[in-house]
Amino acid sequence: MDARAELEKRRSYAEARADNLALLAEVRSAMSGAAPNLKWVKPEPEVDGESSCVEPQFANVAGASHATFDSGGAEGGISDADWPKAWAAVQQVAGQRGFGDPKVVIDKPGQHVVSLYDKDGAELSINSEVNTAVSIYGACHLKDPSVDSSSASP
Numbered sequence: 001m002d003a004r005a006e007l008e009k010r011r012s013y014a015e016a017r018a019d020n021l022a023l024l025a026e027v028r029s030a031m032s033g034a035a036p037n038l039k040w041v042k043p044e045p046e047v048d049g050e051s052s053c054v055e056p057q058f059a060n061v062a063g064a065s066h067a068t069f070d071s072g073g074a075e076g077g078i079s080d081a082d083w084p085k086a087w088a089a090v091q092q093v094a095g096q097r098g099f100g101d102p103k104v105v106i107d108k109p110g111q112h113v114v115s116l117y118d119k120d121g122a123e124l125s126i127n128s129e130v131n132t133a134v135s136i137y138g139a140c141h142l143k144d145p146s147v148d149s150s151s152a153s154p
Helices: 003-008 013-034 083-095
Strands: 046-052 064-070 100-108 111-117 123-128 132-137
Touching: 013 046, 013 064, 013 083, 013 123, 013 132, 083 100, 083 111, 083 123
Parallel strands: none
Antiparallel strands: 046 064, 064 132, 100 111, 111 123, 123 132
């Protein structure tokens, strides 16, 4: 299957954007329920940046783009006592939106770094130390699936 055909089978960029922002809002709520000490800096999640796709197979597909999404950050880390409950809550919420394959990067007292992935390659990343950051590094999607690759510049 060629790269464009693979991207055409995925959600559109607009759908993925809306889904990722909604997921971050749900994750914030789940984490706050498990760790009530968190104080979110921004009122809601936001798009942190957009660019053309970096995956080699999609780099030259016209209209292909990805974004990074930020939860707004929280003042305060999740306590070691609250961490297992918070991580379980995030996995449950994210699992309902197709995120799984958990990877624990660091799990030591006062420092927790974990990730979940969806089928298209998006990564939901949580880093809780002195403060807490939750981000989604979005997968590649077509901004406009009707763009003809032969008539658009890469």
